[in-house]
Amino acid sequence: MSKPKLVLVGNGMAGVRTLEELFALAPDMYDVTVFGSEPHPNYNRILLSPVLAGEQTIEQIILNDLDWYKQHNITLHMDKMVSKIDRINRKVIASDGTEAEYDRLLLATGSNPFILPVPGKDLKGVISYRDIKDTNDMIAAATEHTDAVVIGGGLLGLEAANGLKLRGMNVTVVHIGEWLLERQLDKTAGKMLEASLAERGLQFRLQAQTQELLGDEHGRVRAVRFASGEELPAQLVVMAVGIRPNFTLAESAGLTCDRGIKVNDTMQTFDPRIYAVGECVNHRGIAYGLVAPLYEMAKVAANHLALMGYGRYQGSVLSTKLKVTGIDLFSAGNFAGGEGTEDIVLSDPSAGVYKRLVIQNDKLVGACLYGDTSDGSWYFKLLREGRPIADIRDHLMFGESSNLGDTGHQGQNKAMAMQDSDEICGCNGVCKGTIVKAIKEKGLFTLDEVKKSTKAASSCGSCTGLVEQILMNTLGSDFQETPKNKAVCGCTDRSHADVRQAIREQHLTSIPAAMKAMDWRTSNGCGTCRPALNYYLISTWPKEAVDDPQSRFINERAHANIQKDGTFSVIPQMKGGVTNASELRRIADVADKYQVPLVKVTGGQRIDLLGVKKEDLVSVWKDLGMNSGHAYGKSIRTVKTCVGSEFCRFGTQNSTQMGIDLETMLANMWSPHKVKLAVSGCPRNCAEAGIKDVGVIAVDSGWELYIGGNGGIKTEVAQFLCKVKTAEEVKEYSGAFLQLYREEAYYLDRTVHYLNRVGMDYIKQRIVENAETRQALFERLLFALDGLQDPWKARIDGARKEEYVPLIPMPA
Amino acid sequence: MSEWIVVCQVTDIPKLGARVVKESGKDDIAVFRTETDQVFALTDRCPHKGGPLSQGIVYGENVACPLHNWQISLSSGEACAPDEGCAGKHPVKVEGGTVYLLRQVTA
Ligand code: SRM
Numbered sequence: 001m002s003k004p005k006l007v008l009v010g011n012g013m014a015g016v017r018t019l020e021e022l023f024a025l026a027p028d029m030y031d032v033t034v035f036g037s038e039p040h041p042n043y044n045r046i047l048l049s050p051v052l053a054g055e056q057t058i059e060q061i062i063l064n065d066l067d068w069y070k071q072h073n074i075t076l077h078m079d080k081m082v083s084k085i086d087r088i089n090r091k092v093i094a095s096d097g098t099e100a101e102y103d104r105l106l107l108a109t110g111s112n113p114f115i116l117p118v119p120g121k122d123l124k125g126v127i128s129y130r131d132i133k134d135t136n137d138m139i140a141a142a143t144e145h146t147d148a149v150v151i152g153g154g155l156l157g158l159e160a161a162n163g164l165k166l167r168g169m170n171v172t173v174v175h176i177g178e179w180l181l182e183r184q185l186d187k188t189a190g191k192m193l194e195a196s197l198a199e200r201g202l203q204f205r206l207q208a209q210t211q212e213l214l215g216d217e218h219g220r221v222r223a224v225r226f227a228s229g230e231e232l233p234a235q236l237v238v239m240a241v242g243i244r245p246n247f248t249l250a251e252s253a254g255l256t257c258d259r260g261i262k263v264n265d266t267m268q269t270f271d272p273r274i275y276a277v278g279e280c281v282n283h284r285g286i287a288y289g290l291v292a293p294l295y296e297m298a299k300v301a302a303n304h305l306a307l308m309g310y311g312r313y314q315g316s317v318l319s320t321k322l323k324v325t326g327i328d329l330f331s332a333g334n335f336a337g338g339e340g341t342e343d344i345v346l347s348d349p350s351a352g353v354y355k356r357l358v359i360q361n362d363k364l365v366g367a368c369l370y371g372d373t374s375d376g377s378w379y380f381k382l383l384r385e386g387r388p389i390a391d392i393r394d395h396l397m398f399g400e401s402s403n404l405g406d407t408g409h410q411g412q413n414k415a416m417a418m419q420d421s422d423e424i425c426g427c428n429g430v431c432k433g434t435i436v437k438a439i440k441e442k443g444l445f446t447l448d449e450v451k452k453s454t455k456a457a458s459s460c461g462s463c464t465g466l467v468e469q470i471l472m473n474t475l476g477s478d479f480q481e482t483p484k485n486k487a488v489c490g491c492t493d494r495s496h497a498d499v500r501q502a503i504r505e506q507h508l509t510s511i512p513a514a515m516k517a518m519d520w521r522t523s524n525g526c527g528t529c530r531p532a533l534n535y536y537l538i539s540t541w542p543k544e545a546v547d548d549p550q551s552r553f554i555n556e557r558a559h560a561n562i563q564k565d566g567t568f569s570v571i572p573q574m575k576g577g578v579t580n581a582s583e584l585r586r587i588a589d590v591a592d593k594y595q596v597p598l599v600k601v602t603g604g605q606r607i608d609l610l611g612v613k614k615e616d617l618v619s620v621w622k623d624l625g626m627n628s629g630h631a632y633g634k635s636i637r638t639v640k641t642c643v644g645s646e647f648c649r650f651g652t653q654n655s656t657q658m659g660i661d662l663e664t665m666l667a668n669m670w671s672p673h674k675v676k677l678a679v680s681g682c683p684r685n686c687a688e689a690g691i692k693d694v695g696v697i698a699v700d701s702g703w704e705l706y707i708g709g710n711g712g713i714k715t716e717v718a719q720f721l722c723k724v725k726t727a728e729e730v731k732e733y734s735g736a737f738l739q740l741y742r743e744e745a746y747y748l749d750r751t752v753h754y755l756n757r758v759g760m761d762y763i764k765q766r767i768v769e770n771a772e773t774r775q776a777l778f779e780r781l782l783f784a785l786d787g788l789q790d791p792w793k794a795r796i797d798g799a800r801k802e803e804y805v806p807l808i809p810m811p812a
Numbered sequence: 813m814s815e816w817i818v819v820c821q822v823t824d825i826p827k828l829g830a831r832v833v834k835e836s837g838k839d840d841i842a843v844f845r846t847e848t849d850q851v852f853a854l855t856d857r858c859p860h861k862g863g864p865l866s867q868g869i870v871y872g873e874n875v876a877c878p879l880h881n882w883q884i885s886l887s888s889g890e891a892c893a894p895d896e897g898c899a900g901k902h903p904v905k906v907e908g909g910t911v912y913l914l915r916q917v918t919a
């Protein structure tokens with residue numbers, strides 16, 4: 001039986017993403033034909049800006065190469081423009097006569113750049129900025145000519161201008177508005193942006209209206225003339241004044257269009273066989289021009305094409321960033337405010353920071369950040385969730401980290417309203433009254449003092465926000481916020497960043513040397529700084545710095561987890577959660593022989609023997625004959641896996657083997673905090689890769705990598721890093737990321753904390769965009785891991801055996 | 813009657829570390845060695861919730877309990893302020909590199 005036919009018109013980002021989503025849901029459902037008017041396979045249009053700026057190449061931005069089309073048996077017609085849809089006979093016809101029949105048709109024709117209707121617009125050297133051809137034209141023009149004018153001071157225009165400047169041209173941005181990016185920024189932020197771009201050598205003509213483009217005798221543009229009569233020389237003019245949804249094809253086929261192809265919430269057009277996604281559609285009156293909403297549309301369209309029938313697209317709230325390296329700018333929602341809204345504004349022009357939050361009916365409805373965008377995603381989350389903000393309003397401006405109630409689980413922002421008998425710190429059982437009393441009676445001022453004095457917030461830290469709030473309420477204006485660059489501990493004034501830097505730059509390789517070089521106040525530190533120093537030394541100088549067991553917490557010193565009664569737990573390694581009868585038999589025998597009180601399957605897909613006496617540890621390990629699972633360390637923990645393609649009917653790749661390979665590669669790796677990975681065989685994600693430090697999700701065409709997830713104290717969903725094709729790349733990319741984390745994170749920061757500190761863009765730049773730094777990082781990881789011995793094996797062989805042997809005294 | 817009994821050599825205890833002394837029928841004792849080779853002995857039970865102090869990180873003349881990080885003074889057995897409590901202290905001496913503990917012996 002032949003399969004139904006699906007035709008896609010528009011081989012761009014939204015259309016092909018829909019196919020990818022469809023293949024994930026229903027791999028073999030359709031015979032697929034794709035028409036694209038560009039002579040390229042699908043590429044990442046967004047990254048044309050880094051290509052223009054010389055930071056990436058065209059090859060690097062291809063999203064789906066020709067192999068991909070082949071693998072999915074797609075009939076691909078590149079460089080062919082569809083000129084007609086014959087809805088009666090259900091076929092499309094390209095301008096060269098190629099035809100294709102369809103049962104379902106997907107339109108994703110994108111949009112066209114808007115060209116100002118001024119005289120001279122057809123001269124040579126006048127181009128728009130939309131595709132690979134435009135980009136190549138600009139790159140070529142930059143080698144032959146000197147002066148460029150970019151018309152339009154929006155995101156696209158500024159990225160074009162920045163790229164041309166970096167390629168050596170004199171660039172002037174002509175903008176009709178009063179300030180740049182007036183659709184993303186308010187006036188103050190727009191002016192700050194202008195100043196920093198001017199510092200990079202860009203010139204601006206604001207509130208200027210282009211009247212005519214003047215040509216030379218060869219028909220090439222030579223100057224721009226403004227309404228004021230002034231002329232500006234230009235051999236290249238880039239029009240970036242906006243886009244118009246491209247719906248001519250749909251309209252000529254009689255589909256209802258109105259500033260875009262009209263679709264319902266299932267992305268269906270007025271002809272039920274025809275779907276449309278991307279910039280070409282008008283959904284509930286809006287045509288979008290950014291990829292995030294287009295990808296959401298793609299998911300929904302795929303869901304319906306796969307006949308699953310429940311996806312709905314309900315519109316998107318947008319946020320934007322400018323992709324000019326070194327300039328941080330973020331805006332989302334209604335940042336401009338207006339009737340019925342209130343503003344909170346922070347403005348520090350000399351520090352280059354400006355933030356404006358717009359609030360309406362107790363909800364955040366817009367944000368505009370310049371200079372410091374670290375909280376952009378948090379504001380964006382508040383905005384999308386539409387969460388009432390009355391309770392966090394006074395701290396809203398200071399971002400997520402300052403925000404009470406968001407440092408932990410929900411509903412913790414009511415310190416004021418809580419009773420004295422209400423428990424604040426669940427770990428240490430400390431009530432509000434105890435904290436207030438300690439603050440008043442012992443004269444405490446800082447969070448650290450409260451932690452020391454009451455133990456509140458000193459364990460898992462999830463109540464930190466609450467404790468700070470109690471401090472603030474109790475002390476009023478005397479409250480001192482914890483300084484940002486906190487000292488490592490009382491033994492030094494240096495921050496973690498300082499310490500890392502000194503160890504690297506002064507080539508320090510032992511704790512005494514480090515303490516001496518950095519003027520430690522104590523002769524041998526304390527329980528806080530020594531483990532941190534030890535980690536920094538061994539991670540910065542692998543094979544040189546000597547690991548100091550006495551500076552390790554007992555769990556890492558004894559390679560087992562201490563229990564409340566002083567016994568230990570033993571978790572052997574079970575790579576990828578895979579075991580066999582012989583291992584299980586040995587585990588059972590050990591449990592009998594050493595009378596292990598509890599044998600438990602852990603949350604990490606392996607088996608825990610709890611309550612083992614310290615003096616039995618070495619024999620237990622020996623009898624088990626298995627490697628250490630490192631369940632006790634600031635180190636690699638587990639790589640969880642699902643069954644994957646070997647057995648599962650949905651599996652797209654061998655996720656189990658991938659997990660085993662990763663766990664093998666990372667064996668014995670120490671890190672700033674624990675590191676957990678997971679590999680799932682398809683987007684159903686049975687291995688829960690979405691909350692792991694590194695999550696790997698297999699898709700038909702390769703593997704998606706996610707980083708910075710955390711399922712612990714505060715659940716954090718991992719963020720998408722990139723997609724790779726081969727298992728080797730999974731190892732290289734995740735290894736490189738982990739090495740970056742090992743080299744740069746502060747001790748006891750999980751990957752999410754590190755990620756939040758440095759930003760996803762930075763990580764992408766190091767890991768995804770720059771193959772050289774990635775490979776160098778990966779090599780450094782392999783170098784550091786090379787030759788490390790399994791700690792249990794070392795102990796069985798007799799290393800530091802006195803650790804496990806009690807002393808038996810005898811009369812003198 | 814009390815009597816000095818031999819426990820070990822100073823060098824059997826790691827610098828900035830401890831060993832446990834086990835005697836049947838008695839509480840475990842932790843013997844600590846500081847960076848300057850001073851030796852201290854405390855009952856191996858934290859005044860907080862009984863954590864084994866011998867397993868903690870030793871610094872200066874203190875040990876950090878491995879369970880909830882109370883700081884205990886090695887010379888007095890007292891918990892450092894603001895925590896309150898005391899781990900029993902035991903007389904200990906070092907002679908010629910040998911560590912002795914003073915123990916009650918039932919005759
Ligand atoms: C054994 C196990 C529970 C179980 O029976 O399943 C466990 C037991 C402990 N966890 Fe866990 N965690 C276990 C899986 C998890 C998981 C689930 C997972 O890995 O998929 C999580 C959430 C995921 C995550 O980490 O992102 C988890 C989040 C935590 C956290 C919070 C970490 C955070 O960043 O928020 C802590 C506290 C810490 O590490 O500072 C913690 C700490 C602990 C400690 C080590 C507490 C301690 O220091 O003594 C517990 C040791 C118990 C003991 O006496 O041996 N455990 N813990 C699991 C061992 C998995 C393994 O095979 O290695």
Ligand SMILES: Cc1cc2nc3c(=O)[nH]c(=O)nc-3n(C[C@H](O)[C@H](O)[C@H](O)COP(=O)(O)OP(=O)(O)OC[C@H]3O[C@@H](n4cnc5c(N)ncnc54)[C@H](O)[C@@H]3O)c2cc1C
Pocket residue numbers: 009010011012013014015035036037038045046047048049080081082083108109110111129130131156159246249277278279280288289290291292294321323
């Ligand atoms: C330089 C630049 C930078 C950008 N930066 C960002 C950014 O940072 N963030 C962001 O979110 N968005 C950015 N965008 C916008 C983003 O690229 C678009 O929103 C996205 O590509 C739109 O996807 P689409 O599939 O709807 O259209 P397209 O990707 O344009 O795909 C449509 C395709 O259909 C083809 N086509 C059209 N008509 C026909 C026909 N009749 N027959 C055959 N083929 C046809 C076109 O040639 C085109 O290849 C940027 C865009 C540009 C140009």
Ligand code: SF4
Pocket residue numbers: none
């Ligand atoms: S095992 Fe984990 S969740 Fe359970 S009590 Fe211990 S730390 Fe808490």
Ligand code: FES
Pocket residue numbers: 858859860861862863877878879880881882
């Ligand atoms: S038992 Fe020692 S600090 Fe709790």
